[in-house]
Every structure is written in C-alpha cells, then in structure tokens.
Amino acid sequence: MRTHYARPLFLSLLVSSLLLAACCFAQAPLEPAQLPARTTFYLIWRGTPSGDVRKGNALLSLWDDPDSAPMRSALVGSLLSGSQQQKDNSKLSPAELAQYASLLDNPFVLGYLPHPDSAAPAKPDSSKLAPAWNGLFFVYDRSGKEELLAKTILRLRAAGAQIPKLTPLAVAGVSALKIERKSGVNYWAETGKFAVSASELPVFEEILNRLAGKGDSSSLSQSAAYQEAKPLLATGLLEFFLRVPEIKNFAPSTDTSAPQVRAMFNALKLDSIHVLAGHLSFEGSRTRLQGAVLGDTAAGSLFDIWPEGQANPASLSFLTPDTVSLNDTQINFLGIYETVKRALSQAGPDSAKSLAPLELMIQTRLGMPLTDALALTTGEIASFQSSPTLDDTKQIYLLGIRNKPEALKLLRTIFSDQITSERNEGSATYLKISLRGGQSSAGLAQWNFYYLAMTPDFLLGAAKSDTLRAALAQQAANTPASIPQNFLAARKQFPEKLNGFTYYDMQKLDWPALKEKWIAEANKSSKTKTANNTQSLPKQADWLDSVNPAVFSRHLHSVIGASWKDDKGVHFDEWLD
Numbered sequence: 001m002r003t004h005y006a007r008p009l010f011l012s013l014l015v016s017s018l019l020l021a022a023c024c025f026a027q028a029p030l031e032p033a034q035l036p037a038r039t040t041f042y043l044i045w046r047g048t049p050s051g052d053v054r055k056g057n058a059l060l061s062l063w064d065d066p067d068s069a070p071m072r073s074a075l076v077g078s079l080l081s082g083s084q085q086q087k088d089n090s091k092l093s094p095a096e097l098a099q100y101a102s103l104l105d106n107p108f109v110l111g112y113l114p115h116p117d118s119a120a121p122a123k124p125d126s127s128k129l130a131p132a133w134n135g136l137f138f139v140y141d142r143s144g145k146e147e148l149l150a151k152t153i154l155r156l157r158a159a160g161a162q163i164p165k166l167t168p169l170a171v172a173g174v175s176a177l178k179i180e181r182k183s184g185v186n187y188w189a190e191t192g193k194f195a196v197s198a199s200e201l202p203v204f205e206e207i208l209n210r211l212a213g214k215g216d217s218s219s220l221s222q223s224a225a226y227q228e229a230k231p232l233l234a235t236g237l238l239e240f241f242l243r244v245p246e247i248k249n250f251a252p253s254t255d256t257s258a259p260q261v262r263a264m265f266n267a268l269k270l271d272s273i274h275v276l277a278g279h280l281s282f283e284g285s286r287t288r289l290q291g292a293v294l295g296d297t298a299a300g301s302l303f304d305i306w307p308e309g310q311a312n313p314a315s316l317s318f319l320t321p322d323t324v325s326l327n328d329t330q331i332n333f334l335g336i337y338e339t340v341k342r343a344l345s346q347a348g349p350d351s352a353k354s355l356a357p358l359e360l361m362i363q364t365r366l367g368m369p370l371t372d373a374l375a376l377t378t379g380e381i382a383s384f385q386s387s388p389t390l391d392d393t394k395q396i397y398l399l400g401i402r403n404k405p406e407a408l409k410l411l412r413t414i415f416s417d418q419i420t421s422e423r424n425e426g427s428a429t430y431l432k433i434s435l436r437g438g439q440s441s442a443g444l445a446q447w448n449f450y451y452l453a454m455t456p457d458f459l460l461g462a463a464k465s466d467t468l469r470a471a472l473a474q475q476a477a478n479t480p481a482s483i484p485q486n487f488l489a490a491r492k493q494f495p496e497k498l499n500g501f502t503y504y505d506m507q508k509l510d511w512p513a514l515k516e517k518w519i520a521e522a523n524k525s526s527k528t529k530t531a532n533n534t535q536s537l538p539k540q541a542d543w544l545d546s547v548n549p550a551v552f553s554r555h556l557h558s559v560i561g562a563s564w565k566d567d568k569g570v571h572f573d574e575w576l577d
Contacts, residue, residue: 028107029139034210037218040246042111046237059287062555070546108140113203134199137207143193172208228294229277236279244273267343272301287576294569304335306565309499314400314458315382318475319483324508328382330499333374367413376407388510396471397461404456429454490560500563506556511549519544
C-alpha cells in the first residue's frame with residue numbers, strides 16, 4: 001500500500017508539462033481540418049507563448065526563473081541524449097541545452113494514420129506476426145530554427161550506435177531522404193517552412209500532399225468522432241485526440257490469435273468508448289488540463305468501471321488545516337470484475353474453460369465468492385498526507401468498506417499468519433501485519449511491519465501505528481470548520497458528485513528539507529554492491545544539488561483536479577497554480 005508521492009520525478013513531470021501547455025497563439029502545421037479523415041491520433045502543440053501570458057503564468061515563470069537552470073538543463077539533456085553510453089566529451093553545455101530547448105518555441109504535430117487499405121496487408125507466412133505498420137508522422141514548423149534543427153538532427157544521428165544508410169529520393173514532388181537502420185526505416189523531408197518525418201512511405205506521401213493542399217478533400221474535422229469531441233478542442237495551444245476503438249488495430253497479430261483478440265475486444269465493448277480528447281491551456285497564473293473519455297455510457301460497457309461518484313466521500317472527514325495533499329478515487333470493483341469476466345469468457349474456449357476453476361480457487365482462498373468480497377468495499381480509495389517533508393511514515397491510505405464484521409473476517413483470511421497482533425479500541429480494530437518473514441529451526445521470524453485500522457466505514461493503512469491513531473483522533477475532533485478554505489473553494493468549481501479528486505497545497509511543503517531528502521534517496525538508490533565505490537552524485541542528485549529550493553515555493557501554489565461521470569462519458573479537469 002506504500003506509494004512515493006512528489007519525488008524528483010514529480011518535479012520533472014511538472015517541468016515536462018510546461019513543454020506541453022498553453023493557450024491559442026499560433027497555427028499548427030496541420031490543423032484537424034487538414035488532417036486525413038482516417039486519422040486515429042494527433043497531438044498538436046502550437047508553440048510557446050510569450051509576453052504577458054508567459055510572465056503571468058506560474059508554471060512558465062518557474063521554467064524561466066534563473067534558479068531553474070539546472071532543472072532545465074537536466075530535462076533537455078535527457079530528451080536530447082541519443083545514447084546512455086554518451087561520452088563525456090559529447091555532453092551538452094548549459095548554453096547548448098538552452099539553445100536546443102528553444103526548438104519548442106515553434107508549433108508541431110504528432111499523429112498516427114492507420115493502414116490505407118481496409119484489409120490487413122497480405123502475410124506471406126501465417127505462422128509469423130504480420131508486418132508491423134507504424135503510421136506515426138511528425139510535422140515541425142522550422143521557421144527561424146532551420147540551422148538549429150539541422151544541427152540537432154546531425155547530433156542525434158551521430159549519437160546512435162549505428163551509422164544510418166541515407167538514400168535520396170523524391171516523394172510528392174519533394175526532395176527527401178530515406179533513413180535506414182537495423183531498427184527500421186524513416187523518411188525525412190524539409191519543404192518550405194516545414195520539416196516532415198514518417199516511418200511509412202504512404203503516410204509520408206499523404207502528409208506531404210496535405211501540406212501542399214493536394215489530395216483528398218475529406219478531413220478529420222468532418223468525422224463523427226471529432227464532432228463529438230469538438231467542445232474540448234481548438235481552445236488550447238496543446239490539444240490531443242484519440243479514437244479509442246482503433247487501438248485494437250495497433251498490435252500485430254497472427255491468424256490464430258486474431259479471432260480471439262477480436263472476440264475479446266468485442267466482449268469489452270471497446271466501441272462504446274468513442275474518443276479520448278482534451279487540451280491544455282494557460283488561464284492567467286493557472287495551467288489547466290481539461291478532457292474527457294466520451295462514448296455510450298449505457299450499462300454493460302467499459303464505462304461501468306467508473307461509478308457515479310459521491311458528494312462527500314469518507315476521506316474528507318480527515319481534512320485539517322495542516323493537510324498537504326489528498327487524492328480520492330471512486331472505482332466500481334464489481335464493474336471491473338464483470339467486464340474482465342465477460343472478456344475472458346469470449347476470448348476463446350481455453351479462457352472460458354479456465355474461468356470456473358479460477359473463481360473456485362479464489363473463493364476457497366477468500367472464504368467467500370469474489371463478488372461478495374468486492375461488495376464489501378464502497379469503491380473509495382484515498383491517500384492523504386500532512387507532513388511538510390512528505391514523510392512516508394505520515395502517509396495514510398484509505399479503503400471504504402461496508403459490513404465491518406465480514407470485512408474484518410476477510411482481512412484475517414487474506415493475511416492469515418501475517419497478522420502478528422490485533423486489538424480493539426472503541427469502534428476501531430488495529431492490526432499489525434508482517435510483510436516479510438521466514439521460517440527457521442528457531443521458529444517463525446517476521447519483520448517489515450505495516451499497520452491497519454478498520455472502522456465501520458473504512459480501512460486505514462500506514463507505516464506506523466501512531467500515525468493511524470493520531471489520524472483517527474483528529475478525525476473525531478474535526479468539525480466542518482476544519483476543512484481548509486482553499487479546498488472548499490476548489491471543490492465548488494466542480495459538479496456535486498465526483499468519482500475523483502486531487503488536492504495538493506504546495507505552499508505547505510518544506511522545500512529545503514525535501515531537497516535534502518530527495519538527494520539522500522537518489523544517492524541511496526545509486527549505491528553499488530562494492531562498499532568502497534566512490535561514485536560521483538547520480539544525475540538526479542546532481543541537478544537537485546544545484547537547484548535553489550526557493551524557486552518552487554516562489555512559483556508553485558497548488559494542484560487541484562476532479563473527475564466525474566455523466567451521460568456523455570467521464571470528464572476530468574486539473575489546475576496547477
């Protein structure tokens with residue numbers, strides 16, 4: 001039950017999201033109205049904003065802050081590193097890294113086109129996998145970046161372990177290169193202000209024709225899937241679109257497995273989920289990610305895994321003015337079970353025959369049918385933290401339950417002899433669980449303990465028993481006034497019933513202490529088996545050591561977000577301030 005939140009990876013993701021966020025400032029190389037009607041996926045980035053928009057946004061201000069220079073260099077360096085075995089003399093200087101990062105000032109489009117034929121390409125040997133189709137394409141607006149782009153491409157090619165074979169050719173009336181490596185083939189062309197890349201020649205040719213205004217006049221924007229997602233699109237400098245049912249065409253298959261794969265996808269009713277779409281934008285100081293999974297939400301589809309949600313989940317009763325973070329999710333466990341069972345029953349005769357013995361085995365292990373065990377949970381899973389240093393021993397996890405006597409019986413069955421102690425205090429039952437142990441001639445030795453507390457409404461878990469007792473005592477003393485005002489303000493932005501909520505107050509974090517903690521953890525994880533090894537700081541600890549922790553508190557205030565379900569699908573809305 002232990003998860004690590006807000007590690008250096010969390011910070012890297014924050015900065016990475018900077019590269020994929022904005023509001024509408026420039027036109028993409030190919031807009032949806034120019035993309036082929038059969039486009040399965042696209043991601044459009046319309047270029048980094050500038051001026052007042054950039055200065056007023058918290059995330060961009062963090063990126064631009066001089067104290068973030070080590071972080072920028074580390075991130076861009078990892079993106080441009082062509083080989084993990086890169087020689088020291090080929091490492092990029094901070095000035096070079098800043099220069100390469102400026103490539104993100106310009107718009108680009110990343111997309112995927114399925115095979116142009118309705119039928120799969122012929123397979124010469126049915127015992128082998130069908131030839132893999134890679135319909136990815138990339139178009140970059142190189143205006144003002146021509147020399148820098150050429151320099152970047154040469155560097156990436158030189159960093160590879162193998163020198164590629166380059167063959168000049170003409171495609172759609174444009175001079176191009178065919179780039180061959182053992183790993184595959186890629187096509188590249190620079191035409192007008194655009195650089196174009198694709199792995200399949202038909203895709204490469206079609207995209208070049210689209211850029212030139214030639215070819216088929218039909219477009220993605222006319223499709224039913226795009227029209228359904230349109231309210232979520234064309235409102236941000238980053239937008240994304242995916243036709244979910246076509247995911248089943250991505251994986252290669254054999255003649256023998258294809259019918260089972262098709263049957264499984266049909267059983268999952270993948271077609272009920274039409275599209276995943278959304279955008280990321282800047283709204284004043286805040287960065288917003290808004291999107292949805294849209295489709296037919298009628299019972300019996302994949303939408304069953306998302307419940308209708310709650311207005312007041314159990315985890316809210318633990319909120320205090322000291323709360324740093326809360327993550328609450330509602331999951332329909334019975335819906336997931338029925339969906340998986342339905343898919344396995346139709347995946348083939350072997351899978352169908354194995355279901356009954358598998359269910360019997362699970363029932364024997366649990367002491368009750370799996371459906372009864374799942375029904376003992378409310379579907380609520382949450383975690384909350386009140387330590388400014390994100391102390392792992394202060395992290396608490398929550399699972400909503402029903403029928404405490406039966407739930408406690410199930411818990412005893414699952415952990416069996418791993419339970420080293422059990423004690424009742426009021427309405428709560430405290431259990432000490434050994435996560436590791438071993439049998440010897442001296443008896444059973446157990447260690448690595450974890451602590452649980454079960455009440456009539458939920459099961460709590462933490463690394464220390466004192467943490468659970470303190471949380472339950474605080475909950476008993478809480479009143480509506482205990483809930484942080486900024487949390488209440490954030491909650492009012494969303495519908496009454498939610499199936500997911502995220503709250504993170506980054507102003508409560510002790511950033512200097514976190515820096516030291518993360519450096520220590522990075523060093524610890526990098527230790528080798530040789531006791532006398534005196535390696536230098538690993539890359540992660542290296543840039544952390546150079547960062548002024550005040551840069552984070554200077555710009556980052558909070559993260560809030562929510563998800564909910566309605567008759568159109570499941571929606572999500574996230575804000576970073």
